[in-house]
Amino acid sequence: MTAPIIARVDRARIGGRWVTDAVVELSETGMRLVPPDEAPERVRRHVQGVLMPPITDAHVHLGLAEAGVAAPSALGRVLDLGWAPEALPGLSAAARGAHRGLDVRVAGPFHAAVGGYPSMREWAPPGAVVELADASDAARAIRAHSAAGASVIKVALNAEDGPVPDDALLAAIVAETHEVGLLLVAHVQGPGQAERALLAGVDVLAHAPWTERLSDDLIAAAAASQTWVSTLAMHGRDGDDIAFARATDNLARFAANGGAVAYGTDLGNGITHFDLDPNELAALRQAGIEGTALVDALLCEWLLLPGPTVTRLPADVIDDESTIEHLHRAGPLPVTWFDMEDA
Known part of the structure; x- marks a missing residue:
């Protein structure tokens, strides 16, 4: 992947906390929240559901x-x-x-x-x-x-x-x-x-x-x-x-x-x-x-540095308990997969 992907997501878990309706940067070094003053005026990709670090x-x-x-x-x-x-x-x-x-x-x-x-x-x-x-x-x-x-x-x-x-x-x-x-x-x-x-x-x-x-x-x-x-x-x-x-x-x-x-x-x-x-x-x-x-x-965020994989969960995942409930049906995604997700 040559450049980070800027996307708006329904929910994301970053640094151990939930963030709602966030703009995030996805890259080969993981996922980070984009500060408001860095967010582009138009975000070309919208990811429905929840993004989080890999299980x-x-x-x-x-x-x-x-x-x-x-x-x-x-x-x-x-x-x-x-x-x-x-x-x-x-x-x-x-x-x-x-x-x-x-x-x-x-x-x-x-x-x-x-x-x-x-x-x-x-x-x-x-x-x-x-x-x-x-x-x-x-x-x-x-x-x-x-x-x-x-x-x-x-x-x-x-x-x-x-x-x-x-x-x-x-x-x-x-x-x-x-x-x-x-x-x-x-x-x-x-x-x-x-x-x-x-x-x-x-x-x-x-x-x-x-x-x-x-x-x-x-x-x-x-x-x-x-x-x-x-x-x-x-x-x-x-x-x-x-x-x-x-x-x-x-x-x-x-x-x-x-x-x-x-x-x-x-x-x-x-x-x-x-x-x-x-x-x-x-x-x-x-x-x-x-x-x-x-x-x-x-x-395991504190043990291993971020990498090119995230976990994507359905939009109805709203807290830790619903996260656990959905994990067996979730699978990892390489960050490059989002290159195809233009809104």
Whole structure:
């Protein structure tokens, strides 16, 4: 697309708030409200209904999911949180080809200690894990994946399944990730790992912590600086009621303290179909995340920069509850689609 599209819309959700009868600019960097003094006298396009950022699953694994299977989906954006970098372009292209307008973001590989999770897992293909011995390894790897287009960097802190980076190496991973301007996402598993991630400055947890009940003080501190991706329903798929209860309790207190929650399913782990998971939505509601908070989790605006995809809903969507009601019937649209919508 060579130039932004200026359109008048019935309703739009921009920056976490609803705007009625707005003039917006649609471009490859997303959607923004046009200030009154910048609005053209005649807007050539009118978009009926509601425009909003893309519905996002912030934790998928394209190599384990049905990336290339065409099927209706409400998802407009996905974030792959760990796979072999050389396979990701093909997987991303297949996903975009099968799902019109899908915006695919990637983290690249897992970064782990030597011998750390998931290097010994059968599902992790060669190249999916970069084993780091020291800070210089971390700097080289993170700079390379940032240059290759990673949207975030992923580190594994799974003390239940192998060694994890020590404090010095974790600090180096955090510092280098922030130096290249990206957020650091951590898989935390095992006693004390969520606290280590927080103290080191990790920005995002890939799962709501489930291996221990975190203290109220730790939850409050995390809520002030971190985003947590939910992935609650994966414990139900595993039949682990104790893990589900811990994760739900931790996430509920995190959200109640104002923590940013992102909808994520760990797509590929027990489910493979590209769409909203009703079990994850139900689990989020069980954690007290509903209404505006649930819509915010689905849009994930604070975690990923805007891109060339929006979600379009019917004109009778007037609030957060009606948004949720219509999501399963909505699909993403590439912004360039609006080039054909001249009024």
